[in-house]
Amino acid sequence: PPCGPVENKKVLYGRQPYPDNYVDRRFLAELRRNVGVQQLRYWSVAREAGLVGQQVSCVAVFVALWSSLDGGALPPAALLWGGLLAALLGYGLHGALGGGTGGRTRWADLQSAAIFLAFTFGFSPVLKTLTESVSTDTVYAMSALMLLAHLLFFPYARPSPPGSLSLNAALFGSVCLASRLPGALHAFAMLTWALLLFALWPCLLQRLRDRAPRAFPWAAALVSLAGVGGLSGLWPGGSVLLLLTLLALTLACPLLLVRLQRHKDNIHGPWDEAEIREDLSRFLD
Amino acid sequence: CGVLLTTATFAPPTPALVRSHRATARAAGSGRHRICMVSDFFYPNMGGVESHIYQLSQCLVEQGHKVVIATHAYGDRRGVRYLTRGLKVYYLPLQVMYNQSTSTTCFHSLPLLRCVFVRERITVVHAHSSFSAMAHDALFHAKTMGLNTVFTDHSLFGFADVSSVLTNKLLTVSLCDTNHIICVSYTSKENTVLRAGLDPEIVSVIPNAVDPTEFTPDPGRRDDSKITVVVVSRLVYRKGIDLLGGIIPELCAKHPDLCFLIGGEGPKRIVLEEVREKYQLHDRVRLLGALDHKDVRDVLVQGHIFLNTSLTEAFCMAIVEGASCGLQVVSTCVGGIPEVLPDEMVTLCEPTVRSLCDGLEIVIARQRSGSVPSPASIHRRVETLYTWRNVAERTEKVYNRVSGQEVLSLDRRLTRLTSHCGSVAGAIFAFIAVLNYLFLLLLQWLIPDDVIDIAIDGSGPQSCWTQTSSKKGKRKANQIL
Numbered sequence: 011p012p013c014g015p016v017e018n019k020k021v022l023y024g025r026q027p028y029p030d031n032y033v034d035r036r037f038l039a040e041l042r043r044n045v046g047v048q049q050l051r052y053w054s055v056a057r058e059a060g061l062v063g064q065q066v067s068c069v070a071v072f073v074a075l076w077s078s079l080d081g082g083a084l085p086p087a088a089l090l091w092g093g094l095l096a097a098l099l100g101y102g103l104h105g106a107l108g109g110g111t112g113g114r115t116r117w118a119d120l121q122s123a124a125i126f127l128a129f130t131f132g133f134s135p136v137l138k139t140l141t142e143s144v145s146t147d148t149v150y151a152m153s154a155l156m157l158l159a160h161l162l163f164f165p166y167a168r169p170s171p172p173g174s175l176s177l178n179a180a181l182f183g184s185v186c187l188a189s190r191l192p193g194a195l196h197a198f199a200m201l202t203w204a205l206l207l208f209a210l211w212p213c214l215l216q217r218l219r220d221r222a223p224r225a226f227p228w229a230a231a232l233v234s235l236a237g238v239g240g241l242s243g244l245w246p247g248g249s250v251l252l253l254l255t256l257l258a259l260t261l262a263c264p265l266l267l268v269r270l271q272r273h274k275d276n277i278h279g280p281w282d283e284a285e286i287r288e289d290l291s292r293f294l295d
Numbered sequence: 296c297g298v299l300l301t302t303a304t305f306a307p308p309t310p311a312l313v314r315s316h317r318a319t320a321r322a323a324g325s326g327r328h329r330i331c332m333v334s335d336f337f338y339p340n341m342g343g344v345e346s347h348i349y350q351l352s353q354c355l356v357e358q359g360h361k362v363v364i365a366t367h368a369y370g371d372r373r374g375v376r377y378l379t380r381g382l383k384v385y386y387l388p389l390q391v392m393y394n395q396s397t398s399t400t401c402f403h404s405l406p407l408l409r410c411v412f413v414r415e416r417i418t419v420v421h422a423h424s425s426f427s428a429m430a431h432d433a434l435f436h437a438k439t440m441g442l443n444t445v446f447t448d449h450s451l452f453g454f455a456d457v458s459s460v461l462t463n464k465l466l467t468v469s470l471c472d473t474n475h476i477i478c479v480s481y482t483s484k485e486n487t488v489l490r491a492g493l494d495p496e497i498v499s500v501i502p503n504a505v506d507p508t509e510f511t512p513d514p515g516r517r518d519d520s521k522i523t524v525v526v527v528s529r530l531v532y533r534k535g536i537d538l539l540g541g542i543i544p545e546l547c548a549k550h551p552d553l554c555f556l557i558g559g560e561g562p563k564r565i566v567l568e569e570v571r572e573k574y575q576l577h578d579r580v581r582l583l584g585a586l587d588h589k590d591v592r593d594v595l596v597q598g599h600i601f602l603n604t605s606l607t608e609a610f611c612m613a614i615v616e617g618a619s620c621g622l623q624v625v626s627t628c629v630g631g632i633p634e635v636l637p638d639e640m641v642t643l644c645e646p647t648v649r650s651l652c653d654g655l656e657i658v659i660a661r662q663r664s665g666s667v668p669s670p671a672s673i674h675r676r677v678e679t680l681y682t683w684r685n686v687a688e689r690t691e692k693v694y695n696r697v698s699g700q701e702v703l704s705l706d707r708r709l710t711r712l713t714s715h716c717g718s719v720a721g722a723i724f725a726f727i728a729v730l731n732y733l734f735l736l737l738l739q740w741l742i743p744d745d746v747i748d749i750a751i752d753g754s755g756p757q758s759c760w761t762q763t764s765s766k767k768g769k770r771k772a773n774q775i776l
Contacts, residue, residue, distance in 0.1 A: 031475075
């Protein structure tokens, strides 16, 4: 039958001069492949992957601090002074980078900091004895799990403000660890550092990424080095493991992703479900 | 026939009788088929698939084929029911999992379905809807039992998300050794061929149809002092109800004599209620809630314009029903919709509020100027476009083609599965196919085919339905004489 000048129109009404299973040359003519796929560049992917690496390192730094505090290698007062210094430096940098304060004055920032420090300091004896009835193994397992959850649910696409699930998991893990330290001041120092590392640092990093894109990879590299360095004193095998993980995360995984791009085969056609792109909530607000 | 009925019901027929029965059936089966339609979706559930199966079966029975339908039990509707023209429906006691679909384990339905297939001496198994687990199970078992298989796909699917990747894989497995596939539009055919990796030659396009006697115009029922837009659809995201929520305030502000009549129920009803509340349109937007199939026509005839805002649609019966009632149709141009109605009967728009409003404005202006064809003339035109007889004739051709084909033997089926469905899924399902075959052997050993009663035909060439009535007629005639 497929001969003669009769064109097989793509319509369902009316009889077609062809059998129902006839396949004409326009079959799948409207198929489109990989519409709007952006080609990834290796170094830009690696840069973004640096964020994942530095977050893993953050956890390593935290664990290293806790360990040296627990072992007595680091007095809590030194840690507190260091924390204050880091906080002031970071706050200065955050201000210097600009980009608006979100309507907050310095006075409001100081107030928040004072309230937080006062409460944590006041409650640190409570925190210290919080998990006394729980076995140490359970506490360690729980904090490991929570720090892992922090890494898994961290909003890597936009770290500021930190995701509530990941932040809560990290703080819960920190409280667990802090409660195993020898004194109340230790617990207080540990918790302030948890806040610095898991709540404030991502905000600063985000601002760095927006405002100083050149400095961002260096900051990520610095944190990564700090993690590896901090861990090497406690557990050399662990630091080697961390180094390998960081290399895999920031260098090998992006390479794999860029390589796999070649195999991307997205198909689009008239059968696709239409997307509503406009904002329809304007009719309801 | 009465005698035959008692033997078959109360005493197992002797193997010899059964064998002769089967032999005659084979011989008579040259042009007539014994078809089993299988789907989770059938009456009393309402929808496009349900009415498709019913109408197609009725027309096939009319053509002299034997048709039985197998579905799962709906509430207390279980066992065997007879519908018009002796159409037999098996409501099988299978557990419903989600959205009226049964679960699939690839095995648990084999004993029941085998029993139906053997009792009814089925030659072709015709499964409907890719959402129906029972349909896929039936295809799987039918191939194990060496029966010819046909599958009708009623819906479109994407390729991008995880759930479609998984369902498309299952479809590939299910269709790779199915004899023939039917799709309801060209777009649907392209979609199914891509999803299941099929040879397009074994996929036929046979559209749905609408019973024109059910959807007749009645211009007296509508209020010509205003213009009424009718929407009949489930109120869900895929039907574009969010777009409708944008169109209503836009157009109501411009046209004070415009009303909306919305039939259907669903989770997006809240959107329409909020719009109605915010713009104070209670007297102009009426939400009718869920409609029975029989009430749809009465709602349609109250309107001037039928609006369809679907975001995806394989065929869209609703716009044909609207046109059949003589309404002007405005629809989004998605999926198979542009193939359904001739350009002069439908105004196609992009799936955006702007484009749909523009399309509606054009039709409203046309309606006001009176330059639209009369409902009766539109109805007469639609009447000729789609008929179930035509659908049945074309489906019959598929059955004729399929019954000439051989069903793959187990070893070739395994080769096909492993070569066609990828190494992992292919190996898994080849293994399941072997298990299914062993299960069938076990069942055949427990209850041999010879022991299973042959059912009395309700339809088809040996239907006792028509025979008894004709005999009774003769007897009556004799008595009168």
